Amino acid sequence: MKFVVVGGVAGGLSFAARARRLDETAEIVVFEKGPYPSFSNCGLPYYVGGDIPDRETLLLNTPETLHSKLNLDVRVNHEVTGVDAKAKTVTVTGPDGSKTTESYDVLVLSPGATAARPPIPGLDSPKVHALRTVDDATRLGELAGDAQTAVVIGGGFIGIEAAEGLAKRGIQTTIVEGSAHVMPPLDKEVANMVTGALGSLGVQVVAATQVKSIAPAADGPDLVTLSDGQEIPADLVVLSAGVKPATAAFVEAGIEADERGYIKIDEHGRTNLPDVYALGDAVTQETAVTGAVRPVALAGPTNRAGRLIADFILDPENARPLPKPLGTSIFRVGQMTAAMTGANRAELEASDIDFVTIHTHPTDHGTFLPGAQPMQLLMHFDAKTGKILGAQGIGGNGVDKRIDVIATAIRAGLAAPDLIDLDLAYSPPYSSAKDPVNFLGYVADNVLSGRLEPWYPWEFEELGEDAVLIDVRNHPEFNAGHLRGAECIPLGELREQAAEVKTKVGEKTVYLSDDTGANAWIGAGILTAAGVSAKVLSGGVNTVFAYYFENPGAVLEM
Incomplete structure (x- = not known):
């Protein structure tokens, strides 16, 4: 069997390497448009910034090493510019501009994408x-x-x-x-x-x-x-x-794509043309949470797709379909780490999913051990079933671990309260006895059971002037920054004043706040026992500061 692979790097070479391991006799030809068939795309910004001092470190394999290790015929500076699906051939433009044809039994497309070029006058500047x-x-x-x-x-x-x-x-x-x-x-x-x-x-x-x-x-x-x-x-x-998929030649050959040029594939990477597969930045997939079909340009899913497509072609009895991507991703910014998995709020709203959001502000390990670093976590889950729909986090150490655990929980189909039961590693340098992931489960369980009713920073401006807001922090914390119109009743005094609050507010709902939501939750229990309807600000004033970062004075008094 002869495979022709268009594009190297993560997608094409992952397929080619797996195909070789499954079939030592196959002929595998890889056409790479550029001079480097195997390099770390994700490492490029770190080379520019000096974290990677040696450019050669970015280059993972050469045509020679790929031939030596895997018997791959890798041809760099060769661009596939046409496909004849009936004849099962591709047209290739070589480094000298000459055109040749290459036959295939199976064609695998991993052409990637190019940088989008908005219509900005002066964009051709050499700078x-x-x-x-x-x-x-x-x-x-x-x-x-x-x-x-x-x-x-x-x-x-x-x-x-x-x-x-x-x-x-x-x-x-x-x-x-x-x-x-x-x-x-x-x-x-x-x-x-x-x-x-x-x-x-x-x-x-x-x-x-x-x-x-x-x-x-x-x-x-x-x-x-x-x-x-x-x-x-x-x-x-x-x-x-942004980027533009490098698929024009393949769309012209009859491969089905969306209006932007992204190739449509099925659960095994097949296109609409026989024996033609595609993967990587140039394709769309159905996402796991909302079912939206979109490109997911991430290295992990691309590498997996290369392996799984090779399995489907060469070992179909043991092959698994491409997993629907969660879009789990992470990046560094200064001393902070930000990460996400699953759907965000906009995607869930666009899909008309009834969901709840919770915010927490844990530390990466117990505060009794010096060096604990704060993080902000949020999680979305289905308002009825509790199914986890997405999560995001930002902070110092430990954000990566928590988002990875939640990504695993989503893939396993766990509901948010199931996070309570996860048996996660604990020692003071690494976590706390109630891991931040477990704690998300506790909060979600309280919400789903009706014990906790959250309210959100973006609702503040809609509450009206007659809304009753109570902040349960002590006066110094309250004075450092609180919601406009809020009254300070420290948690230690709230029990004594609960009856007075009931008389004052009557049937109105009390909107409680503190710094993170933890003490306001205790306050809600006190007021509920006194016959007062109470809601808890999700994530407390810390989340308000984050949401109104550009202008906290719009909602906060200092």
Whole structure:
């Protein structure tokens, strides 16, 4: 059997390596458009920032090593520019521009994507570079050596990582993001903490704004003009405004794709053409939580897909379908880690799913041991069944561990209260006896059972002037920042005043708050026993600060 693989790196080479292990006799030809068949895409921003000092470290395998180890015929600087599905051939343009044809029994497409190029005047300036290839990273690293100012267009994974790297090199860096906040897949209260972490690095974030034009300068920095009228000088511009699938030749050959050019595949990676498969950044998949069909451009799912497609072709009796992706992802920003899995609030609302959100603010290990670092976790779950739908976190140590555990729980089909029962490793340097994941389960169980009724920062402005707000913190904490109109009744005094509160509020609901929600939950129990309807601010004032990060004074009194 002869396999032709279009594209190397994570997708194509994962397939090719697995196919070789399953069939020593197969002929496997890999066409890679660029000069590097196997490199770490995810490491590119860290090379620009100097965390990876040696460019060669990014290069994982060469055509020679791939031939020696796996007997793969890897042809770099060869671009597949056409497919004849009836003849089962591909047209290939070589490094000298000549065209040849190659036959196949099975064609596997992993063409990846290229940096999207918005219609911005001046985008062809020599100071503007994407960050998708090793050569991109090399050029950016060279330019960064002399740069004093930089603009990063786009605040996604690559944009944030590139901005951090440039800032570490002493470059005054600005991120321009068209959405309401950086990292649009994150919910607002977590994304705002990313903005804060970027600010601690000296990176300015301009959100809900587009780059209108770039005025190239032969001598000195380019001038980047924004849609809000700002003008920012830039010795270097990083283009990270999304991607475009590199699929035009394959769509022209009859492969079914969506309106953006992303290839449609089934649960085994098959396209609509016989013996043609696809994977990686250029395809769409049905996501696990909402069923939405979209691209999921992450290394983990791509590597798995390569293996599973090879299994399906060469060992179908033991093959498993491609798992529906959760989109579990993580990134560093300064001393902080941000991570997510499953669906966010916008996706759940768009899918008309009735869900509940909870917020907690644990530490990575017991506070009695020095060095405990705070984190913010949020979790979405089905309001009726408790099925976990998504989670996000940001903080110091331990965020990665908690999001990975929740991703596993989602894949296993656990409900949120099932997190209580997880037997997680505990020792004071690593966790607490009630692990933050267990604690999410406790809170979710209280919500689903009706013992706890949460309310949220975004509801504050809709409460009205006659709403009753009580903050149960002590007066110094209360004075440091509390919701406008809130009355301070410390938790230690609330029992004595519960009857008075009942007389005062009557049938009204009391909206309780504190710093994290834990003491307000105790307060709710006190008031409920006195016959008062009470709700607890999810995550407390800490979540309010995060949600209204840009203007906390809109809802808080200091």
